Amino acid sequence: MNFSEVxxxxxxxxxxxxxxKYLATCVQYRLVVRxxxxxxxxxxxxxxxxxxxxxxxxxxxxxLCAMYKRGLVQVWSLEQPxxxxxxxxxxxxxxxxxxxxxxxxxxxxxxxxxxxxxxxLCNKSVSYIKYPKACQKGLDFSADGRYMALAERRDCKxxxxxxxxxxxxxxxxxxxxxxxxxxxxxxxxxxxxxxxDSCLEYKMLLxxxxxxxxxxxxxxxxxxxxxxxxxxxxxxxxxxxxxxxxVRILNHITxxxxxxxxHPATITSSKAVVIHYLISDEIxxxxxxxxxxxxxLDRANPKIGISAVAFSADNRYLATKNDNMPQSLWVWxxxxxxxxxxxxxxxxxxxxxxxxxxxxxxxxTGNAKVYLWSLAGCVSVKVxxxxxxxxxxLFWHGNGDSLVLLGKDQICLCYMHTSSCSVPVxxxxxx
Amino acid sequence: xxxxxxxxxxxxxxxxxxxxxxxxQSAMPLLPVSPYSGPSDFCTEENISECMLYxxxxxxxxxxxxxxxxxxxxxxxxxxxxxxxxxxxxxxxRRAMGVVEELEVEQLKVSSDLHCQQLTSSKLKDQLExxxxxxxxxxxxxxxxxxxxKMLQTCLKNEKEEVQKLQNIIASRxxxxxxxxxxxxxxxxxxxxxxxxxxxxxxxxxxxxxxxxYLGRSDGRRSQWKTGKTDGRHEREMYKTxxxxxxxxxxxxxxxxxxxxxxxxxxxxxxxxxxxxxxHSQKEEKSTDFTDQQIPSDDEETSEMSCEHAREKLxxxxxxxxxxxxxxxxxxxxxxxxxxxxxxxxxxxxxKQLHQEEMERLKMEIQQCRDFIRTxxxxxQQQLNTPCDEETAAVLNDCYMLEEKERLKEEWRTxxxxxxxxxxxxxxxxxxxxxxxxxxxxFEEDRATWLKHxxxxxxxxxxxxxxxxxxxxxYSVQEQKHSSGPKTPL
Numbered sequence: 001m002n003f004s005e006v007x008x009x010x011x012x013x014x015x016x017x018x019x020x021k022y023l024a025t026c027v028q029y030r031l032v033v034r035x036x037x038x039x040x041x042x043x044x045x046x047x048x049x050x051x052x053x054x055x056x057x058x059x060x061x062x063x064l065c066a067m068y069k070r071g072l073v074q075v076w077s078l079e080q081p082x083x084x085x086x087x088x089x090x091x092x093x094x095x096x097x098x099x100x101x102x103x104x105x106x107x108x109x110x111x112x113x114x115x116x117x118x119x120x121l122c123n124k125s126v127s128y129i130k131y132p133k134a135c136q137k138g139l140d141f142s143a144d145g146r147y148m149a150l151a152e153r154r155d156c157k158x159x160x161x162x163x164x165x166x167x168x169x170x171x172x173x174x175x176x177x178x179x180x181x182x183x184x185x186x187x188x189x190x191x192x193x194x195x196x197d198s199c200l201e202y203k204m205l206l207x208x209x210x211x212x213x214x215x216x217x218x219x220x221x222x223x224x225x226x227x228x229x230x231x232x233x234x235x236x237x238x239x240x241x242x243x244x245x246x247v248r249i250l251n252h253i254t255x256x257x258x259x260x261x262x263h264p265a266t267i268t269s270s271k272a273v274v275i276h277y278l279i280s281d282e283i284x285x286x287x288x289x290x291x292x293x294x295x296x297l298d299r300a301n302p303k304i305g306i307s308a309v310a311f312s313a314d315n316r317y318l319a320t321k322n323d324n325m326p327q328s329l330w331v332w333x334x335x336x337x338x339x340x341x342x343x344x345x346x347x348x349x350x351x352x353x354x355x356x357x358x359x360x361x362x363x364x365t366g367n368a369k370v371y372l373w374s375l376a377g378c379v380s381v382k383v384x385x386x387x388x389x390x391x392x393x394l395f396w397h398g399n400g401d402s403l404v405l406l407g408k409d410q411i412c413l414c415y416m417h418t419s420s421c422s423v424p425v426x427x428x429x430x431x
Numbered sequence: 432x433x434x435x436x437x438x439x440x441x442x443x444x445x446x447x448x449x450x451x452x453x454x455x456q457s458a459m460p461l462l463p464v465s466p467y468s469g470p471s472d473f474c475t476e477e478n479i480s481e482c483m484l485y486x487x488x489x490x491x492x493x494x495x496x497x498x499x500x501x502x503x504x505x506x507x508x509x510x511x512x513x514x515x516x517x518x519x520x521x522x523x524x525r526r527a528m529g530v531v532e533e534l535e536v537e538q539l540k541v542s543s544d545l546h547c548q549q550l551t552s553s554k555l556k557d558q559l560e561x562x563x564x565x566x567x568x569x570x571x572x573x574x575x576x577x578x579x580x581k582m583l584q585t586c587l588k589n590e591k592e593e594v595q596k597l598q599n600i601i602a603s604r605x606x607x608x609x610x611x612x613x614x615x616x617x618x619x620x621x622x623x624x625x626x627x628x629x630x631x632x633x634x635x636x637x638x639x640x641x642x643x644x645y646l647g648r649s650d651g652r653r654s655q656w657k658t659g660k661t662d663g664r665h666e667r668e669m670y671k672t673x674x675x676x677x678x679x680x681x682x683x684x685x686x687x688x689x690x691x692x693x694x695x696x697x698x699x700x701x702x703x704x705x706x707x708x709x710x711h712s713q714k715e716e717k718s719t720d721f722t723d724q725q726i727p728s729d730d731e732e733t734s735e736m737s738c739e740h741a742r743e744k745l746x747x748x749x750x751x752x753x754x755x756x757x758x759x760x761x762x763x764x765x766x767x768x769x770x771x772x773x774x775x776x777x778x779x780x781x782x783k784q785l786h787q788e789e790m791e792r793l794k795m796e797i798q799q800c801r802d803f804i805r806t807x808x809x810x811x812q813q814q815l816n817t818p819c820d821e822e823t824a825a826v827l828n829d830c831y832m833l834e835e836k837e838r839l840k841e842e843w844r845t846x847x848x849x850x851x852x853x854x855x856x857x858x859x860x861x862x863x864x865x866x867x868x869x870x871x872x873x874f875e876e877d878r879a880t881w882l883k884h885x886x887x888x889x890x891x892x893x894x895x896x897x898x899x900x901x902x903x904x905x906y907s908v909q910e911q912k913h914s915s916g917p918k919t920p921l
Contacts, residue, residue, distance in 0.1 A: 222597070224604075
């Protein structure tokens with residue numbers, strides 16, 4: 001593994017362009033665009049204020065920089081550095097800003113979620129969408145970028161509007177059977193919309209693209225409900241992580257529960273092939289106790305339950321994190337529908353991401369190491385940077401060849417060797 | 432009873448009576464003055480002295496003084512003392528009667544008491560039975576009540592736990608609601624502030640976008656006006672996407688279905704195969720014959736049909752076969768276990784022990800055969816290696832070469848045959864050649880005569896003749912080439 005030198009960034013704003021060629025970072029009010037391989041600075045732009053949010057357009061030609069305090073959005077062109085665009089929301093304020101999938105419209109959510117303004121970069125048209133819902137994930141674009149699902153709330157009722165991103169035509173508008181809609185997510189095939197209720201009620205609704213309700217799923221009543229949701233890349237499974245420390249997998253044929261994954265504090269099963277790693281290069285033998293941190297149940301949004309669920313790119317594995325056991329990461333085999341491995345760290349896991357190509361997991365715990373897990377073994381590598389580089393979050397480059405590590409105000413790239421096998425494989429996993 | 436006491440006395444009296452006397456019994460209980468007379472009297476004129484003696488003896492035995500007085504050694508009957516004795520006897524008798532009466536009364540009393548006691552005892556026994564039953568019943572009830580109490584206690588515990596859980600849930604929901612409320616309140620206050628600001632702020636910052644130049648669409652096309660047609664187009668595209676997805680889905684499901692059906696068919700056939708050889712030897716032939724007939728027809732039909740009916744048939748037949756297989760295996764298990772216990776051995780089944788013995792025997796046999804083969808090999812080797820005299824060597828060599836000789840003979844024979852064939856063929860060919868030669872000669876002669884005729888019959892021009900001769904010769908050559916049949920002389 002090769003590590004690049006360390007560069008500055010602010011606000012954890014560092015994104016790789018969709019075509020994988022460029023790396024954009026924000027340093028205070030400057031936008032720096034580098035080449036991903038050589039890390040040479042290609043372009044440098046100056047914004048009017050400290051950048052709060054930065055995003056690449058889908059065609060990798062434009063970059064959006066949003067400054068929420070000032071209510072400004074600036075768009076920069078990579079091909080034509082002299083091209084400029086500035087959107088001022090004025091006194092209405094700016095809460096969030098994002099690109100549309102075609103890379104030619106910008107959706108600004110105004111303060112207090114009063115409305116969403118759709119600015120067009122192609123013509124002078126401006127569209128407004130009223131009553132967007134202020135929730136965890138109220139807006140989602142389908143994977144092919146053709147449709148947008150938006151959660152709305154009117155007269156104490158939740159609605160969903162489906163827009164065609166081509167010309168922002170309202171395709172469908174229907175009421176949902178939720179008490180307090182918390183999020184919407186398209187399935188990767190773009191035909192099913194998953195809608196879930198807030199944590200006060202466990203309710204998952206599945207709507208077809210044309211607005212028909214396909215199915216409702218509710219595992220239990222009264223206790224705190226859904227905490228995290230993830231679709232499998234093939235749209236076959238929907239994983240729902242909830243506050244009762246279980247992940248339930250729904251299948252796409254009947255939309256009924258396929259299996260329930262539990263996260264017990266003591267792992268004893270010998271039926272499921274469970275291999276327990278300790279990232280101090282040991283495999284612990286069963287039975288094994290997982291470190292549990294008892295949460296304070298008197299506070300809202302308690303630190304209990306499955307807060308993160310992620311499928312691997314080949315659909316084969318599912319990684320989950322139970323907030324009750326913040327130092328462990330659970331990896332499940334979707335073919336066997338059983339536990340594959342439990343990765344226990346010495347500190348709470350801060351971030352974990354699957355490799356976009358291979359079934360390989362990268363995670364960090366806030367120390368100076370990067371941990372990689374795959375079926376062949378486990379690796380922990382220390383970031384060779386001077387000073388104190390503490391890895392707070394990370395993400396993969398689109399081709400799975402490199403990792404971008406983000407510290408508090410620094411970034412570092414980690415290149416995987418694909419040809420020469422210089423990655424030390426410390427553990428062999430087989431049973 | 433009174434009679435018996437009388438009888439006792441009578442018997443006693445009878446036993447001590449002088450043998451010549453008969454004594455008749457009296458049925459009257461009291462001292463009657465029973466006029467006895469007649470020949471059966473105790474005392475008659477003849478035996479007065481004996482009677483007197485007897486009576487005095489009896490009296491003395493009773494403890495009464497004698498009735499006689501002794502005067503000069505002769506016993507004389509004293510009437511006074513006799514009367515006194517009689518009186519004494521009467522008194523005794525009366526007393527005895529009184530005692531008897533008392534005893535009788537007492538006996539009556541006692542018997543009635545006894546009777547009473549018996550009645551009471553039976554009553555008490557009944558009461559005891561009843562109370563025992565009552566006791567058992569009460570105990571039973573107590574037990575039931577205890578169990579129900581335990582159950583109620585567990586229910587209570589469960590309910591308490593449930594209540595606790597619900598309380599926890601309520602508490603967590605309450606904290607969540609409070610949190611949300613606070614958040615909303617904060618947002619509301621921010622909104623109020625912003626509204627205030629807007630109302631008081633004179634300068635209204637306008638919303639707008641500045642751009643150097645507008646960009647083209649990302650897909651390069653020009654944007655279209657929003658009309659009903661575009662709406663329709665959007666609907667169509669949406670449905671098209673959905674339909675494609677359904678199609679893909681359906682294809683996958685059909686493939687899966689086909690695979691599963693194949694697997695089921697295979698399973699069924701295998702199960703039939705496993706069960707059929709055993710079925711004939713078992714008693715359940717009658718029932719299985721029916722299914723035997725069914726199976727071939729099933730196979731033909733279900734491979735093609737995909738409707739509900741065929742599916743059901745297939746799954747039902749699989750279930751049937753599986754049940755039979757299960758029963759069969761269970762039977763085998765039972766038989767095996769029974770055989771182990773030594774209870775039943777049927778012809779087909781051999782006990783595990785026998786089986787093992789058989790195995791051992793076979794293994795021994797195999798070992799023996801192997802040893803035998805090894806010794807044979809050794810001997811053979813010895814034979815080959817050891818030198819022996821010429822005769823035997825020659826014989827041996829002959830033996831070794833025998834096979835080769837045989838083979839050679841065969842080959843010679845085939846070779847001879849082939850040679851003969853070739854000879855025959857050659858002969859036939861030569862004959863054919865000779866015949867051909869003959870024919871050719873004939874043909875040449877014919878040709879010569881024909882030419883001669885022509886030559887003799889030719890007219891004027893030599894060149895013409897020459898030409899015709901040439902052409903004729905050509906023609907004849909051609910003729911010769913073409914025709915091989917009978918040549919007609921011109």
